[in-house]
Amino acid sequence: MNGKLYLVSVGPGTAELIPPMVKDALAQSEVIVSYELYLTWIQPWIAGKDIRTLPLTQERERARLALEQARAGKTVALISSGDIGIYAMATLAYEDMLETDIFDVQLVPGITSANACASLLGAPLSHDFATLSLSDLLCPWEWIEKRARHIAEADLAAVFYNVQSRQRQEGVYRVLDIMLEHKRPETLCGIVHNAYREGQTVEIVTLAELRTRRFNMLTSLVIGNRFTKRKRDWIYSPRGYGNWDDTPDTVKADALPDGAVWVFSGTGDGNALSRAIAEAGHEVVVSSATDYGAELVAQNCPGLTTVSGRLGVERRRELLREAGARAIVDATHPFASEMSQQLIALAEELSLPYQRYERPSGVDAAPAAHVHRAATMDDAARLAMRLGQRIFLATGGKELVRFVKADGAAERQWFVRLAPDPQHLQRAIDAGIPRAHLVAMQGPFSQTANETLWRDWAIDCVVTKDSGDAGGYRAKAAAAAALNIPLIVVDRPRVEYPAVASDFAGVLATLTEQPA
Numbered sequence: 292m293n294g295k296l297y298l299v300s301v302g303p304g305t306a307e308l309i310p311p312m313v314k315d316a317l318a319q320s321e322v323i324v325s326y327e328l329y330l331t332w333i334q335p336w337i338a339g340k341d342i343r344t345l346p347l348t349q350e351r352e353r354a355r356l357a358l359e360q361a362r363a364g365k366t367v368a369l370i371s372s373g374d375i376g377i378y379a380m381a382t383l384a385y386e387d388m389l390e391t392d393i394f395d396v397q398l399v400p401g402i403t404s405a406n407a408c409a410s411l412l413g414a415p416l417s418h419d420f421a422t423l424s425l426s427d428l429l430c431p432w433e434w435i436e437k438r439a440r441h442i443a444e445a446d447l448a449a450v451f452y453n454v455q456s457r458q459r460q461e462g463v464y465r466v467l468d469i470m471l472e473h474k475r476p477e478t479l480c481g482i483v484h485n486a487y488r489e490g491q492t493v494e495i496v497t498l499a500e501l502r503t504r505r506f507n508m509l510t511s512l513v514i515g516n517r518f519t520k521r522k523r524d525w526i527y528s529p530r531g532y533g534n535w536d537d538t539p540d541t542v543k544a545d546a547l548p549d550g551a552v553w554v555f556s557g558t559g560d561g562n563a564l565s566r567a568i569a570e571a572g573h574e575v576v577v578s579s580a581t582d583y584g585a586e587l588v589a590q591n592c593p594g595l596t597t598v599s600g601r602l603g604v605e606r607r608r609e610l611l612r613e614a615g616a617r618a619i620v621d622a623t624h625p626f627a628s629e630m631s632q633q634l635i636a637l638a639e640e641l642s643l644p645y646q647r648y649e650r651p652s653g654v655d656a657a658p659a660a661h662v663h664r665a666a667t668m669d670d671a672a673r674l675a676m677r678l679g680q681r682i683f684l685a686t687g688g689k690e691l692v693r694f695v696k697a698d699g700a701a702e703r704q705w706f707v708r709l710a711p712d713p714q715h716l717q718r719a720i721d722a723g724i725p726r727a728h729l730v731a732m733q734g735p736f737s738q739t740a741n742e743t744l745w746r747d748w749a750i751d752c753v754v755t756k757d758s759g760d761a762g763g764y765r766a767k768a769a770a771a772a773a774l775n776i777p778l779i780v781v782d783r784p785r786v787e788y789p790a791v792a793s794d795f796a797g798v799l800a801t802l803t804e805q806p807a
Contacts, residue, residue: 294361294394295319297368298384300375300401301332303487308407309333312399316368324357325370333370354383361394374403378424378452405450408483408511411493413525415481415513416448420528425462426453432462439466443473446605448528449514455506461692463512464721467502468689470514472629473603474498479526481513482506495526503717517606547614548574548596552802554620555634557584559735560761561622562591564648567795568620569595573802576614578607580630583712587733604633611641618644620798621788625650626687626756628784635789646801647788653764654757654780661772663779671754671781672697678777679752680704683745685767686756686781688715691722694754706748708732735763741770754779 297316302308309332317323317336327344330337343360345353357369371380376398388396409416421442427435442449455463470478476499484492484507496504501512519528551574554565562577569575569592577588578598585599598610611619619638623630631647638645654662663678665671668686672694675682683706684694695705707724709715711731719729730744741763745753755767757780764780771778792798 292364294364295366296357296361296384296394296396297366298375298381298396298398299368299370300379300399300403301329301370301372302402303373303404303407304332304485305487306332306335308402308487310399310401313401316397316399320366320368322357322360322365322367323370324353324360324367326353329370329372350380351383351387354380355387358384358387358392362392364394373407374401376400377403377405377422404452404486404511405513407486408450408481408513411483411486411491412481412495412513413522414527415479415515415519416450417528417530418448418516418518419445420448420450422450422452423466424452425455425466426459427462435462436465436469439469440473443470444604446474446516446603448516448519451512451514453508454510454512456508461696461722463506464502464718465692467498470498471502474514475517475600475602475606477600478517479515479519479521481515481526482510483513484510486511495521495524499714502714503721505721517603547576547598547610549615550574550617551576551596551614552618552620553578553611553616554622555579555630556588556622557581557627558622558624558650558761559587559591560650561648562588564620564622564795564798565595566592567799568802571799571802574617576616578602581712581714583710604637607633608637608641611637611643616641616643618646618802620646620648620802622648625758625762625783628786631786631788635786638789644801645789646798647791648795648798649788649791649793650759650761651793652757652783653759653762653768659768659772661775661777662768663777665779665781668693668781669697671779672700674779675752675754676700676703678779679750681706681749681751683708683748683750683753686754688712688718691719691724695722695724704728706750708734708744710734735761736766738766738769738773741767742773745770745774745776750774750776752777752779754781756781757783 297320299313299316314336322341323337324343326347343356357367360367369380375381381398405422423438478498480496480498480501482494516528519526552568553576555578556562556565557579565575565577576596579585582599585597588597619634621631621634635645665674668690676699681704685708688709706728707719708730716731753771758764768778
């Protein structure tokens with residue numbers, strides 16, 4: 292007699308959400324193979340069955356046990372929560388099945404975490420969406436980041452599984468940072484804990500707020516797209532976007548000057564360049580990644596039009612096209628290489644002139660003995676732990692985790708200076724930096740200010756970026772030399788800019804040559 296293998300989905304955790312097909316499959320089965328927790332949801336239908344349970348970490352062993360029983364002519368039910376075909380047991384059974392096996396197979400579908408969580412929030416997955424597991428146990432982290440970037444660039448709604456565990460604390464924040472590079476901070480999202488189980492909680496937050504929270508393995512995150520809206524206590528994504536101008540953006544193309552030079556800034560010298568371009572008689576729009584950056588533009592460039600927020604490539608493309616941008620000037624930070632690459636691609640796509648303003652490097656051709664170069668942040672972290680015990684990071688908030696979570700980092704004390712932006716501060720706190728080791732100030736800083744701070748904190752090693760004199764490099768180098776402590780300088784990322792100038796005059800000359 293040929294056996295049969297039922298691949299059975301029992302949903303999120305309540306009998307009401309278990310499909311009737313499951314009851315039929317269990318009634319037909321002689322052997323039940325499962326993780327013990329799942330049995331609590333199906334107890335009334337498995338009385339008297341041959342029940343085999345194996346621990347949570349022995350998924351493959353469970354699948355092989357079910358296959359062995361089916362080969363022996365038994366009717367077997369292999370149980371999984373959610374949908375057994377989605378991030379679950381079915382694929383393990385198919386992997387170990389033989390071409391010569393003759394038992395029948397039937398998969399019984401169920402409600403997966405994405406469906407369950409979405410239903411508790413409203414209808415956030417009503418248009419194209421993706422799911423992404425943040426566990427790197429079975430998938431290289433580099434792949435996870437790459438897939439996350441594609442999701443963000445396409446502005447897909449998404450559901451994140453396996454969000455955070457004791458061993459995997461920081462990955463989710465890296466993925467959320469990738470989301471924020473392309474999606475607006477105001478994007479509506481959901482946090483669902485224990486969907487349809489005891490202890491269920493549901494919360495609607497913005498993407499920016501999500502970055503400040505803590506999670507666990509029983510939590511799923513639902514990320515909206517730019518069209519996701521809120522009504523009462525629910526969020527939903529329209530089935531058809533219809534008028535693509537009907538977005539939650541506060542930025543409207545018809546409110547922007549026509550034929551303007553768009554300067555992508557966020558730095559002090561970028562704002563000064565914007566002012567110089569305006570004084571030369573050009574219409575200027577200044578785009579910054581944060582509202583804080585827009586405040587600095589308003590202070591330093593009164594009268595210029597500003598656009599703020601991580602708009603995402605799709606919205607940026609629309610605004611440039613619909614506002615009739617004349618040219619793109621890339622005055623972003625020397626380490627904002629991903630943004631520069633995005634602007635280069637947009638300029639080519641929209642047939643706009645592109646000009647990079649690259650502030651001169653602050654590192655001398657023959658650096659002093661106390662200056663050490665590092666090609667990457669990871670190299671800098673290893674070097675810092677070799678040279679110091681009380682290490683000061685002047686590298687910004689984005690790369691903190693590469694230092695404080697590196698091998699051996701727990702044996703060092705880390706001190707951090709950041710721009711006074713709430714998101715940056717929360718990122719440092721999430722990374723485990725003690726509040727007493729944090730200072731939030733707007734730079735650049737003088738040699739005296741650096742010396743005073745580092746002396747008071749007994750700093751014995753400093754890490755900074757090659758951010759040029761505009762980023763305060765020369766003052767940091769002088770302060771480190773005066774205190775006789777090593778200064779580690781991280782090299783700039785390499786970007787092939789189509790056109791680059793290292794001073795304002797070069798940028799202005801290029802704009803003057805272009806027809807208005």
